[in-house]
Amino acid sequence: MTTHYPELARRVRSQRELQPELYGGIDFDAAPYRLTIDPDDASALPKWVAERTPILTDERVVELISTATMLGDTVADPFAALMSRHSVTSLVGMVRQACREGVDAVPDAPPELVAFIADMEAAPEWLDMDMVRKGARQARIESALLSPFITRGAFIATFTNTYAALPMALTGALSGRRAARRVNETANFFAVTTLPDALDRHGPGFEAAAMVRLMHSMVRYNALERSDRWDPEVYGVPVPQVDQMPAGMIGLYLLAQQIHRKGRTEFTSGERAVVEFARYRCFLLGLPEELLPTTAEGIIQVFHARAALLRDGFDDATCGGLIRSTMAAYLRSGETRFDRIADSVEKSYSTAGFVIAFCHGNRHVARRMGVSIGVGDLARIAVTAPFIIGRLLVVTAANRVPVLRPAIDRYIVRLVKRRLAAYGNPEFVSDAKNYTPIAH
Template sequence: MTTGQVPRTVPTSLRRVDEARRRFGAFAETYLAAMGAGDPLADAFVADFPALGHGRAMRMLRTACREGVDAVPDAPDSLRALFARLDEVPAWLDTATIDRDSRHTSRYSRASGIVLGAASLVSGYANSAASRPLELTGRYVENAGARTIEVGSWLLAVNRPDGLTRYSDGFELTVRVRVIHALVRADLQRRPEWDAAAWGVPICQAYLGYTLVEFTLIPLRAMRRIGAPYLPHEEAAASARWRYLGHLLGIEDALLPRNAAEQERLEEIYLLTRPPVDDYCRALVASINREFLVPEIQGVLPRRLGRQAPRVVHALERLFLGDEIADELAIPPTRLTRVLAAGGPVLTALHHTLDRIPATLEPRTRKGKAYEVEQEQRLRRDWNVRHDLVDASPAGGRPHPARGD
């Protein structure tokens, strides 16, 4: 059995497996088998960490990202194999078009930051197996703000012009995310509390594939629902960007969506089979609401309405997730959901009018970019976060495998 794999049996925590097989046919078998697959290339490199030393191995990784693997003295074969794959440029990648068609998306940065939390991240918490690595490494409930900043910093880097190029910060951060996943995977597979029969491989290929849905299909749909829709070419660019990021993250081609239809198929089978919500999932949502989303909404609302921020957050989450998942996550119902749903088409009409006036795009984009810088600075100041990803976070508190504690 190779690194990062368990026997090809369906995890017992999954639901409605027979229905998935009837509805999705061969793709269901691909998806279910992916529950037992990790990331062989990254997992092999991480398997060399004990011999190399954690700190030395991470320095090798950074050098290979910044200068190329040939610049790494005594690079192990596992690192060379990983970068042989990373240095391949897929024939379908067109970074110039992606950058061109994304140049004005920051005009909606205030809304997209809220959508990141209330739609993208929270949707992933409605799955007790996929959330289990966060629970066992203590990386969210104990410090929701820091991890949200880490995710936000990565997203800012990969969405900048040239953020996908080979020697960019976005490339390095994405590769480090991939290796962090492998470090967590290796650590959890050694732990007796990891129930492989119930949950499959930690951070398995199936759930890795779903992260592309979390960062593309779900936020694009959520932005439309609150009346901040991107233009068609911008949505296409977002899908193309995340297809390449999925390639860098080590997602197998069979689970790497090429278009919106394949993303929708992946979302459907994920939602159909996802393990049930548990108390930790609910704690994750309560934590991100308390530590991140409610303060962000308070910053948007007039001061006299600041106490309504929790209701606004709950309304947004119900609008984005639907009542079934929101009920499971113990998100309180509120009539404000209907108000926001009714306001979406009005704001959409307004923004469509503005978007048809080319002269408005650049100033709105500049304002949005200024907000992105201000928001990151403010969050880092408020949470005293100076690092980019968890592998560079300061020691102290709960140990984490990405730091080599």
């Protein structure tokens, strides 16, 4: 049988050799229950999104998704495994210092840290930092003006499938106040990476990406080593790369869909810059290049294929609990009347965004998942849309005028920094002490 992605398969198998104590009990040659290529099984790909049959008959894409479903992080995972000898605080401090001052500045830097940072420093052959900076400049407009109103909705979209949502449920990171912290951390990461030069070697976005990778690796370690709830035969590898791809590439997927609806097949030069920015950000997060297509068709295909091979599953204890706690979370740092109004407006936009983007506008489907949109939400959107959407359209249009672009960018950078201050200082850690038992 032809192997279309031999290097990716090698990386998957290497996990057992690199960390036999962590991955020795996982059979990488056997598909976990979550992965299904049976056309009679229900999958996470809704019929209104795409037909599943053509995907299942595509050997190449089936192999890609099947292989990436079993891939963790071959350089960050060994470093996170040092939790058996070092405190979480110590590991976090090492990564932060290595990002800011270089690995040589870390006293007695373990070889696992050296390998981790070196992997992030090894720029891929396709990288064009000028394109990345151009893409970041465009991306931060939405980060400043639109993302604050839809991040929560996009965040809860990752909880609509039991098999993909379990790692987050297991950590207990979305119960109580920790729910607000995780949403703000996610918003913080995507915002900080859009700042000027943020993804440069010593930029804040580079450090944020390293911290996110460490957090995901800590989740893998704790799920496999410190929880009796994780069953590899059912769930495979915790937080596999194939489950990280949607969060990193969702913007490109929506852009690709927009291009497809217009009958186009190619990205414009400006759109290409956004694509390269997002791809490099995903690279820093550890995603393999095989999951980072460069064409609109390829981006759509990999998104649909991931859903087509993910077994359908929604249980209220896992998915419903995560969605309800996230929607109930209060994200503002203040308690003034303005803060309360702003929080309710943001929730209304996030709710509407979730219903439209992930439920095909079907309120009944959304309600079954724990998300309800009411008259009050629609009224808040109607009242504020002229300002929120209007400002976005005006700024986007002004940014196309070369003489206005520098002033527009200064304005947007100030807004992004204000957003970051409101999100608070991210921790990007996963502590086993906070983990909660999940019913079988």
